[in-house]
Amino acid sequence: MTSESERPTFTHRPARHGLIGPFSGRQLLAGAIAVLVIAVLGVVVTTPLGNTANQPDLIDPLATPFVIGEAPAQGLQAGQQAPELTIDQGNGNSSALQDLDGNPVTLAELRGKVVWINFFASWCPPCQQETPILRTLADTYRDRGLEVVGISVQETTSADVKAYADRYRLRYTIGFDGSGDVLREYRVFALPTQFFIDPNGVIQQVVSGPVDEQGARALIESILPGPVAANSPSPSGS
Secondary structure (H helix, E strand, O other): OOOHHHOOOOOOOOOOOOOEOOEOHHHHHHHHHHHHHHHHHHHHHHOOOOEOOOOOOOEOOOOOOEEOOOOOOOOOOOOOEOOOOEEEEEOOEEEEEEEOOOOEEOOOOOOOOEEEEEEEOOOOHHHHHHHHHHHHHHHHHHHHOEEEEEEEEOOOOHHHHHHHHHHOOOOOEEEEEOOOHHHHHOOOOEEOEEEEEOOOOEEEEEEEOOEOHHHHHHHHHHHOOOOOOOOOOOOOOO
C-alpha cells in the first residue's frame, strides 16, 4: 500500500478566462493599438498634400496627388513673383515654353490676366480626374480674364498630349515641357500642382494636389478684378 506521505500533492487552479472570450486584456489592448496605428497611417497616406496660403480650401478631399519626386526644402510661395516659362537651350540660352501648336507661351504676354498654371501628365489618374474641372472653369471665366495654362510634363511626345487634349476637348492653352525645365523652375514634386497668379504676375496660391471645383471657383472669384462701377451723377446733376 502507498503511504500517506507518498501520495502526490493535490492542487487546484481555477481555469483562466479571457476578458472577452479566449482573449486577455493585454491581447485586446495590443489589438486595439494595432488598429489605431493602421488607421493613422491610412489617414496620412490618403490625405492630400495641401496648399501654401490661407485661402479657400482647394484640395479635393476624395483625391490624392501623384508624387513624382522629393518635396523641396523651400518651394515657391504665395507673394512671390511667378517665374517666366522658359526652356534652357544650353550655352546660357533659353527660349519660351511652346504650346501644342508650336506657339510661345509667356507670362509676360498674359500680364493683366489671372493665370491658373496646372502641371499635369496625361497618364496621371488624379490629373485625369480634375481635367473636367479645369475645362469647365476655363470656359466659364475666360471672358472675365482667366487664362488657364496646362503644362504637360514627363510625356514622350507632344502628340500624346495633343491626343489627350482633343479627346477631352480642352480649349485652354497647353504647353509641352518635355525637358522638365519649367517643372524644376517651379519646384513641382507632385501631379497635379496648381499655381494661381494675379494680374500683376504674383503668385496668390500654390496647391500640390487635385483641386475641388467649389474651392477653385471661390479663389478665382477672389483674384479676378471686380466689375467697374458706372460713374454716378454728381449731386449737382452736372
